[in-house]
Amino acid sequence: MSELDKVATEANAVSGESDPAGADEPALGDSEELGLDIIEGLAEEAHDAVQSGELEMPAEDRGCAVDAAALVDAISGLSDELSRRIDALQTTFERELRAEATRERVVDRLHAELQDYKQDFLLKVQRPIFIDLIQLHDDIGKMVDARTKPPGDDDHSPDPRSLLEPIQTAIEDILYRQGVEPFAVEGTEFDPRRQRAISTQATDDPALNKHVAARVRKGFCSGDKLIRPEIVTVFTFRPPPVAPSE
Numbered sequence: 001m002s003e004l005d006k007v008a009t010e011a012n013a014v015s016g017e018s019d020p021a022g023a024d025e026p027a028l029g030d031s032e033e034l035g036l037d038i039i040e041g042l043a044e045e046a047h048d049a050v051q052s053g054e055l056e057m058p059a060e061d062r063g064c065a066v067d068a069a070a071l072v073d074a075i076s077g078l079s080d081e082l083s084r085r086i087d088a089l090q091t092t093f094e095r096e097l098r099a100e101a102t103r104e105r106v107v108d109r110l111h112a113e114l115q116d117y118k119q120d121f122l123l124k125v126q127r128p129i130f131i132d133l134i135q136l137h138d139d140i141g142k143m144v145d146a147r148t149k150p151p152g153d154d155d156h157s158p159d160p161r162s163l164l165e166p167i168q169t170a171i172e173d174i175l176y177r178q179g180v181e182p183f184a185v186e187g188t189e190f191d192p193r194r195q196r197a198i199s200t201q202a203t204d205d206p207a208l209n210k211h212v213a214a215r216v217r218k219g220f221c222s223g224d225k226l227i228r229p230e231i232v233t234v235f236t237f238r239p240p241p242v243a244p245s246e
Contacts (some may be wrong), residue, residue: 041244123222130180130220134228137171138217140164175220182218185230194219200236209237 145162172182185191188211201213212232219230 046221054168119223123225126178127227130175130178130222130227133171134220134236137168138231140168140171141217144168178222180220180222180227183230184215184218185212188212190232190234194226194229195232197234198231199233201233202238203235204238204240205235208235211235 059108144161175181183194185194190197190210190212195212198216203209203213211234214233214234215230216233220227
């Protein structure tokens with residue numbers, strides 16, 4: 001028996017292929033995978049021995065050994081090429097994920113800017129209408145203040161306030177449906193950013209200086225955009241006059 005036959009016989013014994021009983025082939029498990037690894041190792045050793053001249057084999061078997069070694073080399077090269085291709089695909093996939101995240105951020109920013117531009121444009125177009133409605137609201141308020149029925153009046157005519165205040169409320173409802181709401185600044189300290197002082201009222205109390213004395217008209221805003229500031233009067237500190245000495 002030649003050396004190659006001995007190697008094949010040993011490989012068949014390990015892999016279970018020389019079973020004389022011809023039993024059914026079991027499912028591939030860890031032992032069979034180990035047997036395949038041993039076969040590949042023995043084939044590589046046989047190839048190395050033939051190349052070094054340590055192993056003599058018939059000419060008809062030498063070609064089979066060379067084919068087996070070439071197959072092992074081809075499988076090894078294919079594995080390396082497959083690994084390189086998988087690495088390249090992974091790199092491309094990660095690059096596309098980063099690019100997609102960047103595109104989503106750009107789209108979100110552009111959408112937000114478009115919404116802001118749309119709101120600003122609509123407010124710019126509608127602002128004159130809002131100002132006119134607010135002016136009408138103020139005029140009705142002045143009429144209410146001027147035509148209030150005196151407390152001792154026995155006349156059975158309706159109170160002008162009860163006739164005019166519903167009109168003011170209707171105007172506020174119209175503005176509210178367009179996103180414009182009335183407001184009054186909280187607290188008594190004068191806020192020049194959201195309030196407008198139309199007059200001042202003298203006070204000798206320094207603690208009341210630059211505080212709201214009376215609220216004349218409501219302010220109006222659309223979101224964080226100021227349409228008309230609140231109209232107020234403000235206290236101004238004036239020290240009392242010094243009595244002349246005798």
